[in-house]
Amino acid sequence: MANYLSMTKEELAVEFETVKHEFEKIKGAKLSLDMSRGKPGADQLDLSEELLGLVSAKTGFKSENGTETRNYGGLDGLSELKKLFGEVLGMDSENVICGGNSSLNMMFDTITQGMVTGFGEGPWMTQGKVKFICPSPGYDRHFGICEYYGMELIMVKNTETGPDMDAVEELVKDPLVKGMWCVPKYSNPTGITYSDETVKRIAALKPAAKDFRVMWDNAYVVHDLYNTTDPLLNIYEECVKNGNEDLVFQFTSTSKITYPGAGVAAEAASPNNIKMLKARMTVQTIGPDKVNQLCHARMIPSIEALAKQMKRHADILRPKFEACLKQFSDALGDKGIATWTTPKGGYFISMEVLSGCAKRVGELCKEAGLVITAPGAPFPYGLDPEDSNLRIAPSFPGVKELAVAAEVLCVAVKYAALEKLVK
């Protein structure tokens, strides 16, 4: 009697009454829970308690090569951080730019540069209505940048191995298709990591537009939940093999390593791309906040120190993911109305519910005092064509709160499914 899809109408009606009763009970508890944002919790913030104290009159304000961090200058950041980010992304440090606190800002500025001055082929803006490939579900803020600039957002499916490459290879034949968003590791929101084949096929793309660029947001590059890591091919090396080295801009940051709002972001690319970025940056700013960069360089002096810090994050995050997944499994495992990802890293779990039910789940959660990411948000224009995807962010609430939140979510998922099935 467990699987809803094999129940009779009568059985479904009985089950619906039970679930309605559960739901009313939850509503009565007047909860106030939030699983909507991939925001580190307070205990994770405390892991970087020492950060600001590492730079003072006593320890000095100079970087390893003698740069006075407090004064002007240093367009592309401190050499020690360029090295660290280079190691993380598998890039030579001279091909890395360390910026301010926001990798999103670096992405926005890069896309803006495409629009207004372009990447060697004139401004995108003057070439017609530019299009951008948006593997979905994906990160709403990526798509938001393209939407802001009035581009046409083209959805392709994000599969278990990454974007649907058959579709992508077809789309790049259009010279107005200027780029593509990717979160290659522990993808937001599906949690999957691109397969070797996917990375190789991306690196081998021969787009009609010479100024086509892949926006490779490696936000979760070192964000493992377990002692193993999902392997990811080095996109730049693959691009070089294909004579395609200008194809990709890579991004990452310490937002989920130190402080979300006060970390250091980085962008890496080919020498030619870096040269184009710096031609803009040298007009845009005198340089990034090197004092904060020095704090970071001192707190994370090596890949080993980074791994240690990430293990501490994982120890906090893992129980949260597991609490959610256990609840999903217990409450929905045998119901046939939902599937979900079991990521080995990152900040999100993605759930597929019955087609046409996701928005309703969102409404029910809200009624019950639980905020989840607006269903549809991870899709271009906020429209999930199947209305079936839910993005679940387990990082911010405490483990106990989270177990309750996951329970509420499961009841809402059952409720919405039954509502559909009893009709």
Add this chain to the structure above:
Amino acid sequence: MANYLSMTKEELAVEFETVKHEFEKIKGAKLSLDMSRGKPGADQLDLSEELLGLVSAKTGFKSENGTETRNYGGLDGLSELKKLFGEVLGMDSENVICGGNSSLNMMFDTITQGMVTGFGEGPWMTQGKVKFICPSPGYDRHFGICEYYGMELIMVKNTETGPDMDAVEELVKDPLVKGMWCVPKYSNPTGITYSDETVKRIAALKPAAKDFRVMWDNAYVVHDLYNTTDPLLNIYEECVKNGNEDLVFQFTSTSKITYPGAGVAAEAASPNNIKMLKARMTVQTIGPDKVNQLCHARMIPSIEALAKQMKRHADILRPKFEACLKQFSDALGDKGIATWTTPKGGYFISMEVLSGCAKRVGELCKEAGLVITAPGAPFPYGLDPEDSNLRIAPSFPGVKELAVAAEVLCVAVKYAALEKLVK
């Protein structure tokens, strides 16, 4: 025999020999001096020694209204800093945005927004070859932004009371003229402050372009050298009186209050302008570095604390300005070949030498081991039509070094003048 302009050819030749001798002696000393950049000196950096220590686990990471500064969020900055910058600029705090470490970056982003999405009248980019008014001598990085975007830079004269407003009023009749740069107080590089009449005439402009904007870079708003201050009218209030409240974007920063590379920048404008800026920013970033903002809010909790900090800067800078000015007066006061400004604040002295001599002075200084700002730099396209202006930045070297540097400069000025006059 003092004034070169009243000397006979023979007298000039004799004087030239003396000056050449002086110059060779200086060259022999193999100096290495730099008066090229408006960079605070090391002792000024030490005035903010406490900054980073003010935020720690002990003092807490929350702002006055309970905002967790380490986490994401807070698009327009901490309320305490919005208040402080509001007081400094004479604006309501809700009309202030606090950003990252660079006001130049905020200006660049604002101009970029004009280019690519515009200010209510469509993108500037699609309206033709846009023009920008550049009062000169002015700040080369301002002009550089417009040059980068391929605008036509239109020079107007920066007089003792500010930009030549007769010229400006004429120019804004052209709908392709989209804006104007201003450094209204202790202007870079002339050191003058705009007169009340100039501010009133700017505020009363009725440009043909509805999307014309004044870029009001109030970089030296609290940067007095003495106990008095050059009075400056509140541009926004004047604009409001004229029904012109959307005319102006104001900028300032703590770059020369705390750390040049790691301060906090701010932008202020009308509610309508702020709304347009935020529409872009909300897509561009999740928010500025609030931890650094909290450090600043705690170090400078009031206008009084700010005044105290600026007095400490003035005590370091004043002797440097005075050492230069004394040297100029001693060496050039009676020669009739140079005039210079005597600013009451800011970071620069501006010198006018004989027409056609500025570049030559730059070359001679270089030969003698002194770097000065490239003559011409403070003009659109780097071209000083008179080749007569020198920007002198006395802040970075120590007082003793500076006296030597000023001496070298004076010899170079005499050398170049005599070279011209003996012909």
